[in-house]
Amino acid sequence: MSWPFLAVFFSGWLYIDAAYRGTQWQQWVFRPVTMLLLLLWACQAPNLEVSGYLIIAGLVTALLSDAIRMLPGKYLLFSFIALFLSYLLYTISFAWHMSFSLFFPLPLILLAVGIVVMVVIWTRLDNMRWRVVDSFVMALLMVWIAGEQYFSLSNESRFSVMVGAILLLLAYIINLVDRYRFSFKLSKAIIAACGFIGHFLIIRSLFL
Numbered sequence: 001m002s003w004p005f006l007a008v009f010f011s012g013w014l015y016i017d018a019a020y021r022g023t024q025w026q027q028w029v030f031r032p033v034t035m036l037l038l039l040l041w042a043c044q045a046p047n048l049e050v051s052g053y054l055i056i057a058g059l060v061t062a063l064l065s066d067a068i069r070m071l072p073g074k075y076l077l078f079s080f081i082a083l084f085l086s087y088l089l090y091t092i093s094f095a096w097h098m099s100f101s102l103f104f105p106l107p108l109i110l111l112a113v114g115i116v117v118m119v120v121i122w123t124r125l126d127n128m129r130w131r132v133v134d135s136f137v138m139a140l141l142m143v144w145i146a147g148e149q150y151f152s153l154s155n156e157s158r159f160s161v162m163v164g165a166i167l168l169l170l171a172y173i174i175n176l177v178d179r180y181r182f183s184f185k186l187s188k189a190i191i192a193a194c195g196f197i198g199h200f201l202i203i204r205s206l207f208l
Helices: 003-021 024-043 050-069 073-095 105-124 129-153 156-180 187-207
Strands: none
Touching: 003 024, 003 187, 024 050, 024 187, 050 073, 050 187, 073 129, 073 156, 105 129, 105 156, 129 156, 156 187
């Protein structure tokens, strides 16, 4: 096993354990540490091109979004903005060298997922409604582009990107459902696991 995997695994596990047990100081420490380890690993990728730098920028804005979310609720708007930018930068990176070919079932599946999630949470959304919606739409677009790339090229790098993007979308959906509809104890741990693994797989594509 490579050191980046081990470092991210143990740091991420310490955060997930803290999220489950409710240990606040451990969450404050190991969430940013895990993201910083991912960032350090991404910066070591060989032969970085524009698409690679966009992935690094997307990871930086995701780290910023996480950091702002730890602040009082009045700063939540800025967290949504940073998260939107993270998904946007990832999406641009995935599309950078893309020769577009439409795998028709994929946008239909994502549209269905988007409608179901919005039906579940729409009536519970607060004054952040449109920030939630635009970040969610961008996450769906990110998965669509990542999926189209994989179905077009069918290589290991694109598969890693697609699975990573799907996990980031899943983390965001669980976060929305937990925040606005059905709160449950394991939510923070599951969201963190999906998020860390999702970022890890996207960065992994830089080394393939």
